[in-house]
Amino acid sequence: MSETHATIRSGAPVFPPGRYGRRREPGRRRPVLAGLLALALAAVLGLVTVRLYQQYGDPEYDATVITYTGITDTQVLVDFRVTVPPGGSAVCVLRARDRAGAEVAREQVTVTARPGERHVTTQHRLATSGRAFIGEVLRCRPPT
Template structure:
């Protein structure tokens, strides 16, 4: 028995027109990849500027001497040694309500520890230093 290899012939017009294979467009893939890299780089740069190291970075060391009308806090501000800063100090009650707020000046020096007594309108349970910036003249 002999084997014959037959080629499949489709009746003309029955299955539509067969398309020829398209050549690959490597330049299009390369351009899209480059565009994606540029977009990712722009996003990374924007996020770094927004959430990266800040010029003034406060950190609460401890709070103590909690009474119904005040709280004491020690905090450090990471900044250039030859600059002064103003920091906002805020106390909150057990319900989360803000019960005390003050702006505290931080002197020149490499990471000085600032001690401050914040007056409050109710008993505080915590204190925070949410923001610092350049010294504001009052």
């Protein structure tokens, strides 16, 4: 025999008493705690963003490889152009890789612009431990 309760809306499921355990009461919401956690997360993400931008994203120090030539078993000549603040200098990391992608040379080069100039075009010879396939500029940053 089934029970019909007068207080239950039509269409709502009726569970036999004791069969499925006690129904939970709706939990109390804590909007202040959720807001504080969201604010703390936003602050941490903001700090990480600023730190990564300072480390990798300075647009004043931009390098472009023009060409790499003079490839032998012991060297590669890398021509590159660096954008720096007017009259400033930069420390650039150059590397050469072989055909398989292994690094065969890495060197730091300091370039300095003439007073009032923002661009420095230079050529640097990288001494390699094997035959290079490509010469590249990994990054440029302010001198420390």
